[in-house]
Amino acid sequence: xPKVPPKLxxxxxxxxxxxxxxxxxxxxxxVAQEKRRMYRDWEYWGKPVPGFGDPGAELLIxxxxxxxxxxxRTGRMFTGDRSGDFLYPAxxxxxxxxxxxxxxxxxxxxxRNCYITASLRCAPPANKPTPRELRNCRPYLEKxxxxxxxxRAVLVLGRIAFDSYLRVLGGRRDFTRPPNLAFSHGASLKxxxxxxxxxxxxxxxxxNTQTGRLTADMFRRVLHDIRDFxxx
Numbered sequence: 558x559p560k561v562p563p564k565l566x567x568x569x570x571x572x573x574x575x576x577x578x579x580x581x582x583x584x585x586x587x588v589a590q591e592k593r594r595m596y597r598d599w600e601y602w603g604k605p606v607p608g609f610g611d612p613g614a615e616l617l618i619x620x621x622x623x624x625x626x627x628x629x630r631t632g633r634m635f636t637g638d639r640s641g642d643f644l645y646p647a648x649x650x651x652x653x654x655x656x657x658x659x660x661x662x663x664x665x666x667x668x669r670n671c672y673i674t675a676s677l678r679c680a681p682p683a684n685k686p687t688p689r690e691l692r693n694c695r696p697y698l699e700k701x702x703x704x705x706x707x708x709r710a711v712l713v714l715g716r717i718a719f720d721s722y723l724r725v726l727g728g729r730r731d732f733t734r735p736p737n738l739a740f741s742h743g744a745s746l747k748x749x750x751x752x753x754x755x756x757x758x759x760x761x762x763x764x765n766t767q768t769g770r771l772t773a774d775m776f777r778r779v780l781h782d783i784r785d786f787x788x789x
Contacts, residue, residue, distance in 0.1 A: 562612055565704050568697065569607035572678050577693040581679035588625045588680065602632030605679050608701055609634045610672035615709045615787050616653065617753070619698070619718040621760055622677035622686055629680040633662045634673045639763040647773065651780040670787070672708075674701055676721035684762070691721060699725050710783050711753045715760030716740045726752065742775065745782055756783055 561569075576582050582604070589603025606623045620640075623629045627638025635641035636659040645666070648654035653671040658664070677686045677694050702708070702725060713719040719740040726732045726748070733749055746755040758779045759771040766772075 560612075562704065565608075565612050565701075568700050568704065572605050572607045572697050575605045575678065575697075578679060578690050581677075581681060581690060584682055585625075585629050585679050588629055593626045596626060596630060599630055601630045603629060604632075606632060606634060606675070607678070608672060608674035610668035611670055612672065612705065613707050614668070614670050614672040614705060615707055616671045616712065616783060617702075617705060617708045617710070618671065618673045618712045618714065619722055620673065620675045620714045621717050621762075622675050622684065623680045624684075625680040631661050633659070634675060635659060636661065636666075639766070640761045643761040643766050643771075643773070643776070647776050647780055650777065651784055653780070672701075672705055674698065676718050686717070691717070695721065695725060698722075699728070708753050710756060710786055712756045712758060712779065712783060713740070714758055715762075718760070719757060722755070742771070743779060743782075745786070754786055756786075 585603050589601030592599065592601060606628045620635065624638040624640065627641060628634055628636055631637040635644050641659045645654055645659045646657040648671065649657040653669055655667040655669065656665065659666050676691055676698065678697060681690065698721065711722060713722055723734065727734060732752065735748065738746060740757050742757060742759045744757040748755055756779060758776060759765050761771060761776065
């Protein structure tokens with residue numbers, strides 16, 4: 558995996574040090590102190606979580622937010638929770654990850670031609686960020702999109718990620734939102750010339766995967782469409 562460029566490394570440090578949302582910071586620290594019983598021997602991360610992956614990636618995956626006892630514990634996106642247990646085997650099978658498991662920041666996992674980030678960098682109570690919290694976090698996504706300038710495909714995981722991404726694009730003078738642009742699982746959406754292709758999937762939350770709203774086959778088909786697009 559290429560070395561992290563200085564601008565991206567600096568941005569990640571800004572994310573980690575961020576205190577824009579005092580209630581979220583307090584919640585992350587509270588969870589890190591109280592811990593879940595099965596993780597009582599862990600030293601929780603307990604702060605905002607930066608993006609993760611290949612800085613030369615053509616695929617950007619945009620999720621919702623860190624899990625309280627997943628990324629807020631491990632310090633890496635989709636690592637150490639049920640969402641990651643669903644996501645990484647599929648990315649591995651599609652060739653975007655070096656291994657199918659994600660346990661901690663030092664487990665050797667590397668992303669290939671793929672970068673993962675989130676609409677919100679702190680774990681929100683009940684996994685429900687407020688509009689203000691999302692606005693506070695949006696500049697970090699804007700900067701990531703500037704730095705990750707080889708991205709040709711963006712995969713949004715859920716409607717909040719879909720809205721977050723389009724709000725970032727909506728702030729650019731060269732972007733005009735196409736009419737009738739709407740989120741639906743499996744959608745492959747062409748944006749104006751010069752912008753990445755937009756792919757959509759339901760979020761791999763435990764609720765969605767356990768109820769069958771999102772199955773492994775459904776997610777594989779989305780990744781297959783992305784690979785076909787990138788290889789075309």
